[in-house]
Amino acid sequence: MSKLKYALFTGCTAKQSTPELLSSTLAVAEKLGIEIVILEEASCCGASHLQDFDEFLAHVLNARNICYAEKLGLTMITICNTCQLNSAMTKHALDTNPELKAKVNEKLAEVGLEYKGTSEIKHFLYALIEDYGLDKIKDKVEVPLSNFNIAPFYGCHNIRPSELHHSSNGGENPYVPTSLDDLIDALEGHPVDYDHKNKCCGFHVELQANHTSEVLSGNAMVDAIDNNADLMVTPCPLCHLKMDTYQDSTGKVIGRDIELPVLHMPQMVALALGCSEKEIGLNFHVQKATQLFDEAR
Amino acid sequence: MSDTRKVTIKAFRFNAETDYLPSYKDYEMEVGKDELILDLLNRIKWEHDGSFSYRRSCRHGICGACGIKVNGKPVLSCKQNAMELLDMFNNELVFEPQSKKRAIKDMIIDKKDFWDKHAAVKPYVEAEVDPHPEHETKQSIEEFNKILDADLCIQCGSCHYACPVVEVNEEYFGPAAFVAAYRFSVDTRDNAGIERLEATAERGQGVWDCVKCYECAEACPKEINPIEKITKLHNMQFEQGVAQSNVATRHAEGFVRSIQKHGFLDEADIVVYSEGYLNMHKHIKTAIKMAMAGKIHFTDALPWVDNVPKSKNLDEIQKLIEISMTNKL
Numbered sequence: 182m183s184k185l186k187y188a189l190f191t192g193c194t195a196k197q198s199t200p201e202l203l204s205s206t207l208a209v210a211e212k213l214g215i216e217i218v219i220l221e222e223a224s225c226c227g228a229s230h231l232q233d234f235d236e237f238l239a240h241v242l243n244a245r246n247i248c249y250a251e252k253l254g255l256t257m258i259t260i261c262n263t264c265q266l267n268s269a270m271t272k273h274a275l276d277t278n279p280e281l282k283a284k285v286n287e288k289l290a291e292v293g294l295e296y297k298g299t300s301e302i303k304h305f306l307y308a309l310i311e312d313y314g315l316d317k318i319k320d321k322v323e324v325p326l327s328n329f330n331i332a333p334f335y336g337c338h339n340i341r342p343s344e345l346h347h348s349s350n351g352g353e354n355p356y357v358p359t360s361l362d363d364l365i366d367a368l369e370g371h372p373v374d375y376d377h378k379n380k381c382c383g384f385h386v387e388l389q390a391n392h393t394s395e396v397l398s399g400n401a402m403v404d405a406i407d408n409n410a411d412l413m414v415t416p417c418p419l420c421h422l423k424m425d426t427y428q429d430s431t432g433k434v435i436g437r438d439i440e441l442p443v444l445h446m447p448q449m450v451a452l453a454l455g456c457s458e459k460e461i462g463l464n465f466h467v468q469k470a471t472q473l474f475d476e477a478r
Numbered sequence: 479m480s481d482t483r484k485v486t487i488k489a490f491r492f493n494a495e496t497d498y499l500p501s502y503k504d505y506e507m508e509v510g511k512d513e514l515i516l517d518l519l520n521r522i523k524w525e526h527d528g529s530f531s532y533r534r535s536c537r538h539g540i541c542g543a544c545g546i547k548v549n550g551k552p553v554l555s556c557k558q559n560a561m562e563l564l565d566m567f568n569n570e571l572v573f574e575p576q577s578k579k580r581a582i583k584d585m586i587i588d589k590k591d592f593w594d595k596h597a598a599v600k601p602y603v604e605a606e607v608d609p610h611p612e613h614e615t616k617q618s619i620e621e622f623n624k625i626l627d628a629d630l631c632i633q634c635g636s637c638h639y640a641c642p643v644v645e646v647n648e649e650y651f652g653p654a655a656f657v658a659a660y661r662f663s664v665d666t667r668d669n670a671g672i673e674r675l676e677a678t679a680e681r682g683q684g685v686w687d688c689v690k691c692y693e694c695a696e697a698c699p700k701e702i703n704p705i706e707k708i709t710k711l712h713n714m715q716f717e718q719g720v721a722q723s724n725v726a727t728r729h730a731e732g733f734v735r736s737i738q739k740h741g742f743l744d745e746a747d748i749v750v751y752s753e754g755y756l757n758m759h760k761h762i763k764t765a766i767k768m769a770m771a772g773k774i775h776f777t778d779a780l781p782w783v784d785n786v787p788k789s790k791n792l793d794e795i796q797k798l799i800e801i802s803m804t805n806k807l
Binding site for chain 2: 193194196197198199200221222223224225227228229230231232233234235236237238241242245288289291292294337338341342343354355356357376380381383385386388389390392393394396397426427429430464465466467
């Protein structure tokens with residue numbers, strides 16, 4: 182197999198509040214011999230909020246991001262479900278609506294760019310599974326995660342709407358997703374089966390409808406805990422932020438003590454591949470997670 | 479491969495008049511490749527237990543009566559092939575009502591909340607019409623196209639009871655009501671657009687409480703994509719000057735402010751800008767915890783400190799915002 186090479190759209194959180202997501206992603210890529218070019222030109226994807234204010238502007242900015250991956254002739258990979266959704270939504274809108282594509286390209290031409298639709302957009306989770314392969318990841322495991330019951334939390338924007346994602350997520354079924362479970366298996370961890378694995382974490386209304394947000398994330402975490410999870414893993418840094426940062430207040434709202442380390446998907450892989458403590462970055466978690474590095478060994 | 483499969487179906491059984499708690503009963507049957515979920519519901523009633531209750535009427539996917547959940551997936555029983563679900567769920571099917579907490583008898587639920595919310599958005603054209611009109615009120619193709627697929631809604635409740643916000647927040651209108659609000663607000667014969675938009679702009683009941691989980695888009699048996707209409711309602715509130723300045727609208731608009739300055743989102747600024755300085759006390763505990771973990775820096779929220787990474791070619795982004803932005807708060 183020729184060496185895999187991707188253009189990485191980091192998104193905002195990996196550059197700010199979750200630096201551990203970026204460092205672990207790059208560490209995993211290096212271990213597996215995957216070449217990564219960071220799209221330093223990229224802007225915020227709008228996180229589904231800019232879309233609420235001005236949908237057209239969001240399409241223009243997302244199309245610009247994709248242009249830079251196209252220029253490199255590479256598949257664009259994302260490490261955030263919401264970046265994945267918003268980039269894929271723009272791609273779908275432009276690829277299926279020539280009129281909109283022309284309108285967006287008229288704007289992009291002003292800065293010397295053109296959206297062509299030649300780059301695929303894929304979340305890193307599916308690049309690992311579909312392109313690199315679970316068997317090959319399994320061969321590279323240095324620290325089997327057999328000490329842990331791991332609750333996969335899929336995050337809405339990688340699995341719904343399924344029609345939009347099917348070409349890039351291996352046809353994952355939003356009602357019975359399996360990719361994260363399979364990845365946990367490949368790393369020799371024990372996947373936890375629980376009802377809330379494909380439900381919403383409530384991140385997007387954290388500010389404006391706090392109670393809703395707390396109840397949704399609380400229900401999911403409690404479900405994982407009641408099914409004996411030692412930790413949770415998610416491919417989405419927004420799910421991570423919601424669940425890792427607010428366990429105290431969430432616990433108060435739903436009347437349960439919650440203590441559950443929440444890992445980013447690449448952190449879990451990095452842990453199993455024997456990456457360094459610094460690269461995995463468990464120290465950046467609000468809910469204490471640093472012990473996992475030793476517990477895994 | 480055989481055209482039939484022998485399976486056990488688990489069905490939710492409950493009678494609100496006599497039962498304290500629901501139970502699940504197993505029904506064994508040989509399922510054929512062309513059978514629909516509605517056929518299986520009928521067979522439970524006709525071949526196993528005549529007291530088994532569910533709603534059904536048209537059998538043609540148009541009356542919206544027979545919506546249930548199978549293994550948590552909202553389906554319109556008369557449209558959903560059973561074999562497809564047996565494949566999807568590894569030959570184990572669980573039949574449940576759309577909302578267990580609203581169950582009256584078996585698959586039948588009390589849909590009052592759905593109908594009340596649907597009615598609240600005025601799901602009809604409101605207009606002064608001449609009692610003796612001389613011609614029809616015609617719609618052009620263009621005008622009709624604006625209504626999109628929103629007119630195809632059959633009020634089956636699949637999206638409404640798939641929505642996690644409906645379960646948590648009793649005021650929330652829910653995706654089906656928003657589809658109706660959108661459908662009639664873009665109708666050029668209608669005069670209640672602003673009023674309807676105002677109702678959807680209220681926090682608690684309106685579109686700003688949407689969590690963006692896309693459960694509604696996945697659930698709709700008519701492929702209407704309700705959240706697409708929710709996004710359009712958000713945009714229309716700004717376009718028509720209905721959007722109030724509050725934490726939710728500033729949160730949406732604040733993205734422009736950040737992207738203009740950095741290309742990336744300024745995570746501290748978006749919170750301060752959305753909430754306003756006076757409300758920041760709510761976030762101090764969280765901010766301290768995040769700063770202790772090294773996720774943010776104590777200086778991030780200070781207006782004269784800029785710790786935010788910048789996109790390369792930021793001038794392009796600024797130019798594109800300048801020439802592409804259409805809405806204002």
